[in-house]
Amino acid sequence: MVFHVAATIKFDEKLDLSLKLNVVTIQKMLQLCQGMKQLEVFVHVSTAYANCDRTHIDEIVYPPPVDPYKLMNSTEWMSDEMITMLTPKIIGNRPNTYTFTKSIAEYVFVEEGAGLPLCIVRPSIVGATWKDPFPGWIDNYNGISGLFIATGTGMLRAVIADADTVADLTPVDYVVNMMIGAGWHTIIHKPNTVPIYNCVSSATNPTRYRDCNVMIDYYQKTPLESTFRRPYVYWTSHPWVFSYWNFIGCKIPCMVTDLCLKLIGKKPRMVRVCDRIAKSMYTLKYFTQNDWVWSNRNCEALMNALPDADRKDFFLDLRPLDWNEYLETYCVGTKQYVLNEDLAALPAAKRHITKLRNIRWVFNTVVLVTLWQVISKSELARNTLDLVLNLSF
16 A cells, blocks of 8 residues: 655745645656555645635536646746746636645546555645544644644634535544545545545534634633633634734734844744744635635545444544544644743743733733823813714613
8 A cells, every 4th residue: 555645734835836745746756666566555645725726525526727838848847937927827716726726636646646555635724633543643743733833832713614515624543544444444445436425523523613612711720831812812803803802812922022022132932933924824714715615525535434343443534533532632732842941940931920820910900090081181082972972872
């Protein structure tokens, strides 16, 4: 069995490099597999968003919008400036080069892999583990994990998302089970066509972005040691509202912190972190504001075909997954396994959260008292306040 999982997941990667990393590598892997006399199956891991220009995505390989071979040949002689200029026209309705090249890769995989035992697994947003090796395990900042950590540290104050949009999150251990199961299913049944497995949660156990708001409570309950501000998130579907909240709630405090760091002779870094988080949010907003419907007939068939003796170890049914419990273990997992923070130091982290709350209360009190002093001494301010109160009540 051969599993091809490697890819660039950088959404804004240059088109020519994304083609090399996501498509040319497929060609080279196929060449390698063609020399394997005892190859049982070649499992290619794509993404559920490879065809995100469609609202309904079936378990089939869709024709590419351009000829992949002409495109790859063209990018060999194009200058960087020309590629950058033409990229928006080439990728069309897709939001980035990642989803575009993953779609191209699927087509090339099927075309050049003719005669080989192939299958494709398309996971959606991959998150922390559900069960194996233990709940909440995660080891990177990629995708939604980075936003979770940014929320826990208080650096992410607003999220661009439609709260009613489905958050198609899939635990990584479920995805791995699906990869192994898809390979086994292909070996056993030897289908005439390349089977596609849409590895998504929304088809059987959907959750929505508004349900993710519980992570604020979880990060209050199990706070991070590196908390910058008390966790809080304002949900909005308008980028300009996000920009406002990000500037008021994150950028200004970061600017003040960087100024203090400069004064004590340390390197300023907080504004840079704030800008990086904001860039990530803008990159992901396409996926947090749109809904897709994926068919999963092949996944259901695989789950039903799995022997009873293997169902415990290779669980493929997400229906029993409790999202609130999963999100709590996810938050704890980011603390333990990504940030390498010891749960034994939790009391100190809680005291830090309490200190941040007290600082916020003192700050708000000072602002209110100052405003009151200004209003009490200014006739214009008093008249304006009376006008507002009269209009309101």
